[in-house]
Amino acid sequence: MRPLNTYLFLLILCIAFSRCFTLSTLPPGVGFGNGVIDLGGLLICQIKNFATIWTVNEGGPDNVGATFYEPSELPDGFFMLGSYSQSNTNSLPGWVVAGKDTTNDPSEVILKSPIDYTLVLNSTSLPINQDGTAYIWRPMAPEGYIAIGNVITRLPEKPSLDKIRCVRSDFVTIEENGDWIWGSGDSSHSNSLNLYSTVREGGSRIEFWVPTGTFLIQGNGSTATSVLYLKNLPGNFSAMPNMAQIQELIKKYSPVLYFHPDEHFFPSSVSWFFENGGLLYARGQESKPVLIDPTGSNLPQGGSNDGLYWLDLPIDDASRSKVKRGDLQSAGSYIHIKPTLGGTCTDIAIWIFYPYNGPAKARVNFINIDLGRVGEHVGDWEHVTLRVSNFDGELKSLYFSQHSKGTWLDATKVEYQNGNKPVVYSSLHGHAAFPNAGTNLMGNGKIGVRNDAAKGKMFMDTGINYTIICADYLKPLIGEPSWLNYAREWGPKINYDLKDEINKVTKILPGKLKRKFMGIFSSLPNEVLGEEGPTGPKWKDSWDGNERV
Numbered sequence: 340m341r342p343l344n345t346y347l348f349l350l351i352l353c354i355a356f357s358r359c360f361t362l363s364t365l366p367p368g369v370g371f372g373n374g375v376i377d378l379g380g381l382l383i384c385q386i387k388n389f390a391t392i393w394t395v396n397e398g399g400p401d402n403v404g405a406t407f408y409e410p411s412e413l414p415d416g417f418f419m420l421g422s423y424s425q426s427n428t429n430s431l432p433g434w435v436v437a438g439k440d441t442t443n444d445p446s447e448v449i450l451k452s453p454i455d456y457t458l459v460l461n462s463t464s465l466p467i468n469q470d471g472t473a474y475i476w477r478p479m480a481p482e483g484y485i486a487i488g489n490v491i492t493r494l495p496e497k498p499s500l501d502k503i504r505c506v507r508s509d510f511v512t513i514e515e516n517g518d519w520i521w522g523s524g525d526s527s528h529s530n531s532l533n534l535y536s537t538v539r540e541g542g543s544r545i546e547f548w549v550p551t552g553t554f555l556i557q558g559n560g561s562t563a564t565s566v567l568y569l570k571n572l573p574g575n576f577s578a579m580p581n582m583a584q585i586q587e588l589i590k591k592y593s594p595v596l597y598f599h600p601d602e603h604f605f606p607s608s609v610s611w612f613f614e615n616g617g618l619l620y621a622r623g624q625e626s627k628p629v630l631i632d633p634t635g636s637n638l639p640q641g642g643s644n645d646g647l648y649w650l651d652l653p654i655d656d657a658s659r660s661k662v663k664r665g666d667l668q669s670a671g672s673y674i675h676i677k678p679t680l681g682g683t684c685t686d687i688a689i690w691i692f693y694p695y696n697g698p699a700k701a702r703v704n705f706i707n708i709d710l711g712r713v714g715e716h717v718g719d720w721e722h723v724t725l726r727v728s729n730f731d732g733e734l735k736s737l738y739f740s741q742h743s744k745g746t747w748l749d750a751t752k753v754e755y756q757n758g759n760k761p762v763v764y765s766s767l768h769g770h771a772a773f774p775n776a777g778t779n780l781m782g783n784g785k786i787g788v789r790n791d792a793a794k795g796k797m798f799m800d801t802g803i804n805y806t807i808i809c810a811d812y813l814k815p816l817i818g819e820p821s822w823l824n825y826a827r828e829w830g831p832k833i834n835y836d837l838k839d840e841i842n843k844v845t846k847i848l849p850g851k852l853k854r855k856f857m858g859i860f861s862s863l864p865n866e867v868l869g870e871e872g873p874t875g876p877k878w879k880d881s882w883d884g885n886e887r888v
């Protein structure tokens with residue numbers, strides 16, 4: 340018999356491997372998951388093998404220092420575009436891109452060697468805790484080319500000009516500062532030095548901009564002021580997944596959505612809402628609402644959210660309370676697929692429809708307060724977005740939408756079940772998405788609206804009954820459901836004075852606390868307090884751009 344240890348070892352191995360997304364399971368396609376992405380003559384790949392060059396043990400975020408790496412084991416024909424560095428707050432190293440020029444025409448060359456280097460850091464006399472001396476060299480690019488990274492060495496000699504490549508300037512774009520990696524943090528001194536990363540989920544023009552993983556140096560004679568990104572051609576989605584690959588990604592990574600044990604208001608399918616009496620109102624004809632057919636084909640199409648139409652619950656009390664409760668049985672997810680980060684990633688936005696958003700609760704110091712009608716609204720659209728790398732098909736990060744804003748979380752920091760399936764908590768009544776159970780307070784830390792999240796018995800695997808509602812890059816185009824093109828609100832404007840309502844529910848509070856409470860409330864986004872029914876997925880900012888953080 341094998342010793343118990345062997346079984347344990349095998350078990351751990353199985354668990355470890357079940358978390359890995361093996362490429363062999365991906366259906367075949369052209370550009371997705373190949374490890375290499377073509378930006379139009381410039382091939383890029385992500386290097387995750389590194390030689391550690393230098394470590395500093397102080398400075399930067401939390402004063403924990405940073406580590407500097409040189410990419411190693413580059414595939415044939417690929418060149419380094421910059422060394423990699425990250426703050427020691429991260430334990431696992433990330434990645435940096437390397438590039439290969441596939442042009443044959445000598446007048447069109449995309450990658451060129453630098454003509455010289457400037458020394459931007461000589462750590463010899465830096466009074467810091469470091470493991471030896473290091474030098475950071477900024478390449479001087481030939482005319483028409485830009486160095487998007489730096490070289491770090493242990494030796495004081497200039498590196499060889501063949502060490503790195505500069506990129507033709509039409510492949511490079513400029514963004515605002517990336518995340519701070521290391522340095523004094525003080526930018527006012529002429530010889531203070533700071534390093535910034537060129538990887539981030541944020542940024543606005545995410546449809547074209549490709550993060551590179553190199554770092555930027557500011558200060559000490561380095562004139563660079565902005566982060567440099569590579570650029571894809573507009574509309575070039577050669578690395579995006581095809582339909583079979585999308586289905587596989589959804590099957591693998593679709594989150595399991597848990598509802599709170601006390602939840603009263605569950606999701607439903609959109610057609611269930613219509614079939615069970617959802618009504619369309621038109622301004623000026625309030626007494627004559629019309630029933631909506633199951634596909635929403637009699638909803639007004641397009642236009643803007645001008646208040647001319649809105650939806651509401653059925654009129655009679657029994658149907659109203661039935662529709663408010665939703666119908667988990669019918670519920671499915673509605674999925675929007677779009678390219679991000681210059682087509683090097685795929686965003687899979689998973690939308691859930693709840694007929695009703697229940698009343699909110701607040702907390703003031705240790706006192707819990709029911710907010711009465713505040714927070715209630717008809718028609719609640721919520722979403723979670725998966726960001727998948729088009730290099731290797733791995734899940735990189737998740738976005739949790741929370742009342743018109745939200746947060747990105749690295750895929751390694753999320754709870755999973757059954758291998759790859761992220762666990763998402765839908766908060767009680769408000770249905771905001773959270774990565775963890777507990778009371779998430781929106782406000783100032785002591786006073787705010789409660790978002791209670793807990794793993795109840797009820798849950799929904801968002802990948803079991805889903806509809807892809809849009810993937811504009813795919814040809815032929817997917818037909819969009821009629822309800823997606825309804826631009827107005829999915830619920831009526833609620834007619835109450837928020838101040839009055841809050842006054843009513845805060846009667847028990849002493850005057851000073853009450854004023855503080857009102858102050859916090861007036862700073863929260865409208866969506867938290869639910870004065871209006873929200874618009875549908877296509878009319879949110881994130882439909883065409885990045886998620887709001």
Ligand SMILES: *[C@@H]1O[C@H](CO)[C@@H](O)[C@H](O)[C@H]1NC(C)=O
Nearest residue numbers: 377378379380572574575577
């Ligand atoms: C997109 O890039 C690929 C690879 O470089 C190229 O073959 C294709 O023609 C490009 N498509 C467009 C629309 O630019």
Ligand SMILES: *[C@@H]1O[C@H](CO)[C@@H](O)[C@H](O)[C@H]1NC(C)=O
Nearest residue numbers: 458459460461530532559560
């Ligand atoms: C700034 O660069 C000079 C050389 O140009 C070097 O002597 C000095 O140590 C550098 N300062 C820092 C903080 O690295």
Ligand SMILES: *[C@@H]1O[C@H](CO)[C@@H](O)[C@H](O)[C@H]1NC(C)=O
Nearest residue numbers: 458461462463464474495496
């Ligand atoms: C680095 O600095 C030390 C002392 O500050 C100096 O002696 C040395 O020449 C410098 N190295 C280079 C390559 O500039």
Ligand SMILES: *[C@@H]1O[C@H](CO)[C@@H](O)[C@H](O)[C@H]1NC(C)=O
Nearest residue numbers: 608610668669670671804806
């Ligand atoms: C699946 O979802 C569709 C629409 O999203 C819905 O009409 C249907 O009832 C759902 N079916 C099941 C078995 O959940």
